[in-house]
Amino acid sequence: MNLDEGTLRLTVATLLATSAAAIGVYLWDIDLVNGQRVFGAMLGSELVIFSMLIYVFSKPTIGGRQSIWLLLGCLLAAIFLIISIQLGVS
Amino acid sequence: MTSKAGIWSRRPRCFPKREIELSENPGRRLVNWVKKVSGLQTNVLRPVPEYSMNPFYWLGALTAMVFALQAFTGLLMLIYYVPTTDQAYSSTLFIIQNVPLGWLLETVHLYGAYAMILLAFLHMFRGYFISVQKHPRELMWVVGMVMGLLVLGMGLTGYLLPWTVVSKSASDVSIGMLSFLPAQIGNILTFLVAGAGSSAAELTRFFDLHIIVLPAGILSLLLLKMYMFEAHGPAKPPSWDDKGVTKGPAGSKDYPWWPSVYLYFAMIGGVFIAFLLVASALFPISLPPEFSPAVASNYVPQPDWYFLWMYQILKFAPFEGNGIYYALGSVTVLAAVITLLPFIDRGKTRGPWSRPLYVTFGLVMVAELVALTVWGYLTPGEIIPTALAAGVTGGILVGVVVATTLAYRLRGRKFSGRPTLGGAARALGLPFRHAGITAVFLIPLVVGSVAMETMVGSLSGGQADLTAAAASCAVLIASFYGMARMMRRLTLKRGRA
Numbered sequence: 001m002n003l004d005e006g007t008l009r010l011t012v013a014t015l016l017a018t019s020a021a022a023i024g025v026y027l028w029d030i031d032l033v034n035g036q037r038v039f040g041a042m043l044g045s046e047l048v049i050f051s052m053l054i055y056v057f058s059k060p061t062i063g064g065r066q067s068i069w070l071l072l073g074c075l076l077a078a079i080f081l082i083i084s085i086q087l088g089v090s
Numbered sequence: 091m092t093s094k095a096g097i098w099s100r101r102p103r104c105f106p107k108r109e110i111e112l113s114e115n116p117g118r119r120l121v122n123w124v125k126k127v128s129g130l131q132t133n134v135l136r137p138v139p140e141y142s143m144n145p146f147y148w149l150g151a152l153t154a155m156v157f158a159l160q161a162f163t164g165l166l167m168l169i170y171y172v173p174t175t176d177q178a179y180s181s182t183l184f185i186i187q188n189v190p191l192g193w194l195l196e197t198v199h200l201y202g203a204y205a206m207i208l209l210a211f212l213h214m215f216r217g218y219f220i221s222v223q224k225h226p227r228e229l230m231w232v233v234g235m236v237m238g239l240l241v242l243g244m245g246l247t248g249y250l251l252p253w254t255v256v257s258k259s260a261s262d263v264s265i266g267m268l269s270f271l272p273a274q275i276g277n278i279l280t281f282l283v284a285g286a287g288s289s290a291a292e293l294t295r296f297f298d299l300h301i302i303v304l305p306a307g308i309l310s311l312l313l314l315k316m317y318m319f320e321a322h323g324p325a326k327p328p329s330w331d332d333k334g335v336t337k338g339p340a341g342s343k344d345y346p347w348w349p350s351v352y353l354y355f356a357m358i359g360g361v362f363i364a365f366l367l368v369a370s371a372l373f374p375i376s377l378p379p380e381f382s383p384a385v386a387s388n389y390v391p392q393p394d395w396y397f398l399w400m401y402q403i404l405k406f407a408p409f410e411g412n413g414i415y416y417a418l419g420s421v422t423v424l425a426a427v428i429t430l431l432p433f434i435d436r437g438k439t440r441g442p443w444s445r446p447l448y449v450t451f452g453l454v455m456v457a458e459l460v461a462l463t464v465w466g467y468l469t470p471g472e473i474i475p476t477a478l479a480a481g482v483t484g485g486i487l488v489g490v491v492v493a494t495t496l497a498y499r500l501r502g503r504k505f506s507g508r509p510t511l512g513g514a515a516r517a518l519g520l521p522f523r524h525a526g527i528t529a530v531f532l533i534p535l536v537v538g539s540v541a542m543e544t545m546v547g548s549l550s551g552g553q554a555d556l557t558a559a560a561a562s563c564a565v566l567i568a569s570f571y572g573m574a575r576m577m578r579r580l581t582l583k584r585g586r587a
Contacts, residue, residue, distance in 0.1 A: 032190035040194045040371035044364035051360035058353050073361070080368050087371060 041084030137344035178253035197370035228432035258381035259391035328440035390471035402466030538569030
């Protein structure tokens with residue numbers, strides 16, 4: 001399936017915004033006295049997702065080889081999210 | 091749709107270029123009116139060239155961002171913190187245990203301080219190695235160095251505030267060092283930073299310095315530096331200056347601050363703060379016991395990591411007792427040399443490969459800093475014998491000088507092909523070609539090492555032999571000079587192989 005640049009950009013941005021919103025809901029629900037480590041790691045993940053949103057909106061093209069930074073950013077956000085989940089269950 | 095001009099070359103889609111009439115949108119009308127009456131319609135920040143859209147160009151800005159983060163978290167902690175000897179510890183503990191997000195706030199403030207110091211060091215060393223301090227940025231360098239000292243001062247004063255046994259003991263050692271200064275200066279400085287000797291005065295003075303005096307100094311110098319930065323712009327890549335290039339390749343352009351640069355910095359700043367938050371979550375701080383004379387008597391004072399290198403130097407046997415004068419004097423001279431670097435390094439070239447002497451000096455500094463920091467962390471309170479101290483520091487010096495010389499020589503020989511040991515030896519002319527100069531190079535190395543050990547030894551034991559120390563110092567300087575001349579000769583062999 002070939003997506004044109006605009007559709008691709010909108011799809012990625014929607015995915016990122018949805019995940020940011022979902023994490024935001026969890027952040028709202030966290031106990032701010034006992035769950036501070038979870039909050040910190042999850043906020044870190046949220047910040048990386050916001051940075052990737054800026055990247056998607058600002059970059060002239062998100063296709064091709066340069067999208068490796070987008071991939072790495074999303075991977076980093078996922079790692080931070082996993083850390084926060086691990087801190088929450090431990 | 092695609093563009094090869096770079097990441098930020100187009101106007102971002104989230105800010106489509108469209109003209110809005112004044113009558114169309116009341117909000118826009120208000121913004122335009124504010125711009126008009128405040129004079130902000132003229133962009134005060136100059137556009138940024140494409141080559142500076144690189145995170146390494148933003149280390150100073152990241153340091154300033156962390157400074158703002160520190161101010162924000164510090165102000166929030168001030169709501170609960172009480173700067174008195176009987177409540178400082180308990181109020182810190184209250185923030186950590188009871189205040190919503192208080193523990194995260196405290197940890198982020200601590201790690202933010204570490205990040206700020208680390209970024210300041212990285213910013214300085216990057217500038218040192220690519221020689222940003224040359225004309226017309228001499229004063230920017232000096233201001234930056236003073237800001238670095240103030241940042242270290244922030245770390246020192248903030249360390250005491252939780253009033254733990256660790257922080258109080260280390261701060262007492264720092265204040266005690268002031269007594270080794272000439273009496274008049276030492277007394278005045280001790281009074282200024284620690285009051286008349288009571289713990290309450292010491293805490294109050296450190297608190298005032300930490301939240302008012304030093305931040306005000308840093309902020310003022312930051313504004314001055316930003317003003318000069320706007321006047322001169324970012325330093326070009328060193329290879330451009332060395333080759334006389336004034337413009338980037340065709341197609342490269344300058345980017346306006348709004349929105350391109352703001353968004354770019356928001357992106358790298360966001361990722362940086364994310365790392366800070368996750369590090370805080372993964373490695374939580376635990377507050378050491380509260381200070382009391384009884385607890386402190388069983389504790390070996392040790393400073394925070396950014397002063398461990400100096401702490402380790404002060405533990406060298408020759409610098410015990412009156413020897414501390416030489417240690418503090420040497421560190422002061424080193425700091426003065428780095429601060430005045432723009433007026434010492436007067437060469438025209440900026441690239442690291444064309445400044446072997448200064449690059450080697452910088453690499454020796456970095457290696458010694460790292461080694462002394464790790465060593466200081468591993469040997470708290472342990473006095474280091476003269477031979478061991480001279481051996482380790484001299485060994486690092488010799489190792490870095492030899493490695494750097496070989497690196498310059500390899501580059502000068504235009505070494506190419508598959509990197510093998512035999513090939514590298516042939517490219518270096520070892521051991522068959524230029525064996526003479528290579529052997530002669532070892533002489534000042536050995537002489538310099540022996541001179542350093544003699545100098546350190548002659549200062550040891552409280553009975554300093556100043557004549558012997560001065561003579562060894564002269565030999566050491568002569569050896570350095572000899573090595574520098576030989577390095578220059580070796581590195582000037584470029585392209586002759």
